[in-house]
Amino acid sequence: xxxxxxxxTSAPRTRVNRLVLYTVLVVITGLFLGPFGWLVLSGxxxxxxxxxxxxxxxxxxxxxxxxxxxxxxxxxxGYARNSLIIALIYATLVTLSSAWVGFGFARLSAPGKKTLFxxxxxxxxxxxxxxxxxxxLIFAKLGMVDTYWPxxxxxxxxxxxxxxxxxxxxxxxxxxxxxxxxxxxxGYGTIFWRIFLPQSWPVLSASFVIAFTWxxxxxIAPQLLLSTDRTTLxxxxxxxxxxxxxxxxxxxxxxxxxxxxVPILLIFLIAQRGFVAxxxxxxxx
Amino acid sequence: MTVDQMSSVTRPSGSAQVAGRVWPRRxxxxxxxxxxxxxxxxxxxxxxxxxxxxxxxSYALWLSFTTYDGISPNWHYVGLxxxxxxxxxxxxxxxxxxxxxxxxxxxxxSIVAGLVLAVLVNRPIRAxxxxxxxxxxxxVVPPVGAGIAFxxxxxxxxxxxxxxxxLFGIDAxxxxxxxxxxYVLIMTVLWTAGNIMIISLAGLQDIPRxxxxxxxxxxxxxxRSFRSITLPLLSxxxxxxxxxGVIASVQTIMPLLLAPDPTPAGITALPQSNxxxxxxxxxxxxxxxxYGYASALLWVLFVLILVATGLIxxxxxxxxxxxxxxxxxK
Numbered sequence: 001x002x003x004x005x006x007x008x009t010s011a012p013r014t015r016v017n018r019l020v021l022y023t024v025l026v027v028i029t030g031l032f033l034g035p036f037g038w039l040v041l042s043g044x045x046x047x048x049x050x051x052x053x054x055x056x057x058x059x060x061x062x063x064x065x066x067x068x069x070x071x072x073x074x075x076x077x078g079y080a081r082n083s084l085i086i087a088l089i090y091a092t093l094v095t096l097s098s099a100w101v102g103f104g105f106a107r108l109s110a111p112g113k114k115t116l117f118x119x120x121x122x123x124x125x126x127x128x129x130x131x132x133x134x135x136x137l138i139f140a141k142l143g144m145v146d147t148y149w150p151x152x153x154x155x156x157x158x159x160x161x162x163x164x165x166x167x168x169x170x171x172x173x174x175x176x177x178x179x180x181x182x183x184x185x186x187g188y189g190t191i192f193w194r195i196f197l198p199q200s201w202p203v204l205s206a207s208f209v210i211a212f213t214w215x216x217x218x219x220i221a222p223q224l225l226l227s228t229d230r231t232t233l234x235x236x237x238x239x240x241x242x243x244x245x246x247x248x249x250x251x252x253x254x255x256x257x258x259x260x261x262v263p264i265l266l267i268f269l270i271a272q273r274g275f276v277a278x279x280x281x282x283x284x285x
Numbered sequence: 286m287t288v289d290q291m292s293s294v295t296r297p298s299g300s301a302q303v304a305g306r307v308w309p310r311r312x313x314x315x316x317x318x319x320x321x322x323x324x325x326x327x328x329x330x331x332x333x334x335x336x337x338x339x340x341x342x343s344y345a346l347w348l349s350f351t352t353y354d355g356i357s358p359n360w361h362y363v364g365l366x367x368x369x370x371x372x373x374x375x376x377x378x379x380x381x382x383x384x385x386x387x388x389x390x391x392x393x394x395s396i397v398a399g400l401v402l403a404v405l406v407n408r409p410i411r412a413x414x415x416x417x418x419x420x421x422x423x424x425v426v427p428p429v430g431a432g433i434a435f436x437x438x439x440x441x442x443x444x445x446x447x448x449x450x451x452l453f454g455i456d457a458x459x460x461x462x463x464x465x466x467x468y469v470l471i472m473t474v475l476w477t478a479g480n481i482m483i484i485s486l487a488g489l490q491d492i493p494r495x496x497x498x499x500x501x502x503x504x505x506x507x508x509r510s511f512r513s514i515t516l517p518l519l520s521x522x523x524x525x526x527x528x529x530g531v532i533a534s535v536q537t538i539m540p541l542l543l544a545p546d547p548t549p550a551g552i553t554a555l556p557q558s559n560x561x562x563x564x565x566x567x568x569x570x571x572x573x574x575x576y577g578y579a580s581a582l583l584w585v586l587f588v589l590i591l592v593a594t595g596l597i598x599x600x601x602x603x604x605x606x607x608x609x610x611x612x613x614x615k
Binding site for chain 1: 318576
């Protein structure tokens with residue numbers, strides 16, 4: 001499969017191959033972008049066009065005001081603010097705590113470390129949905145429903161995936177980094193804060209972006225834990241675009257979900273490198 | 286099970302303190318300091334794991350032996366009653382079967398799709414960075430966005446899918462209802478194959494060029510060298526993808542996001558073909574408030590996942606090829 005590009009003997013065949021390859025790639029890419037493109041189109045149509053059958057491929061008049069209306073039908077900015085607060089709280093805390101724990105697993109040793117690391121890796125495969133439901137019951141008992149405390153606690157307790165990411169990074173740094181500091185009598189806390197953390201901007205930002213997008217995208221935890229006023233944009237976009245009679249307003253919902261998704265796409269495009277590097281480090285183990 | 290996990294979490298920290306005290310102070314003060322420091326650094330995760338994973342799971346285990354519903358004050362212990370009911374509940378078996386079918390179809394399909402995409406965008410072509418980005422983009426779209434997009438795409442009246450069918454003179458299908466909803470669900474998984482593409486791509490790029498060169502000089506066809514060199518070297522990545530894929534498909538909430546009423550209470554209105562096991566759990570929790578019974582369902586699922594993961598690792602241990610021992614790195 002990788003052979004064709006280098007063989008100089010069959011130039012015409014290579015050109016045909018190339019053409020086929022580009023066509024296949026363009027078609028597949030089109031299919032992959034299709035659902036999102038259709039969402040944008042749906043957000044620009046009138047309710048009548050969306051109810052009509054057979055389908056209206058393009059809006060007769062582009063309804064730009066749908067995006068403004070989507071802002072007004074629900075308290076879009078309020079929900080966006082809730083999403084932002086929760087995502088910032090969680091991403092900041094979980095990045096710091098995971099870096100802290102990752103440092104321990106990368107640079108220190110103690111009896112029982114191997115077992116703990118095994119549990120950590122194993123817990124990466126633990127289905128989150130299974131633990132979430134009983135956790136929800138416990139949070140309800142503790143009166144933490146409809147507060148942001150659950151995200152603080154989740155943030156403080158670090159995430160195995162990110163711990164692993166930091167562990168891989170810290171394990172790759174040279175030994176001399178801490179040796180001089182130890183001779184000077186610095187504690188490991190100081191070594192972590194003063195020497196290792198300032199070195200790890202690429203991983204810190206990757207971790208922050210990953211955690212931020214998790215929280216921004218999470219539907220089920222805010223759906224269970226937060227009331228309709230304090231909930232996140234994900235929940236609001238999914239379930240509050242209805243008329244007072246209860247019929248869904250699909251064109252405004254489509255417009256709203258575009259506005260909900262685009263910030264994440266932009267963050268990804270800006271932070272692409274770290275994001276992908278992080279994914280492949282942990283994916284490969 | 287949970288008791289074991291708990292003790293294995295707490296025991297090492299205890300033994301470390303003991304070790305620090307027993308050893309001669311001078312010689313090992315540095316080592317003891319390192320041990321204490323390790324537990325200081327690991328403590329957020331240990332505490333979080335104990336309080337936010339082990340404790341809820343233990344709580345669920347306890348609830349699974351009761352009739353607790355969160356409201357009624359006179360709930361009581363029923364022993365294995367919930368588990369007995371679970372085994373005779375037709376919905377449990379049906380939803381479990383659907384979940385298995387969903388995992389068995391969607392996981393291999395998306396891995397093959399991701400692998401094919403990775404091979405395509407690994408070729409030396411123009412704008413391949415752009416192709417990679419665009420193909421990966423859907424994997425970044427949050428599930429809620431994906432759910433709404435697919436609901437629009439497969440809407441009976443205004444969906445593009447039926448629009449295309451109409452061009453070929455085929456009648457509109459009720460994609461989001463039985464029996465087609467399951468295919469839409471699988472398509473939502475395939476849509477995020479860019480995830481697998483990126484990880485496989487990293488694996489492809491780790492394959493030494495010389496090995497593939499040598500194979501070509503020896504006259505191996507492209508397909509042969511893919512099968513005999515690329516695939517074995519990628520097998521750890523593919524195994525990892527299989528395991529995470531199975532776990533993701535067991536806990537997916539996409540059926541809910543594709544439903545007309547996407548709140549946990551609306552679960553009972555789900556099309557049967559998307560009523561997966563996790564949805565059954567949600568229905569018992571939130572539509573019927575049967576926390577005890579739902580907890581029993583959760584625990585059965587948990588054990589099944591452990592068994593399935595174990596089986597996947599066991600059955601592939603002879604097939605998966607590790608180039609480097611992952612533990613040797615440190």
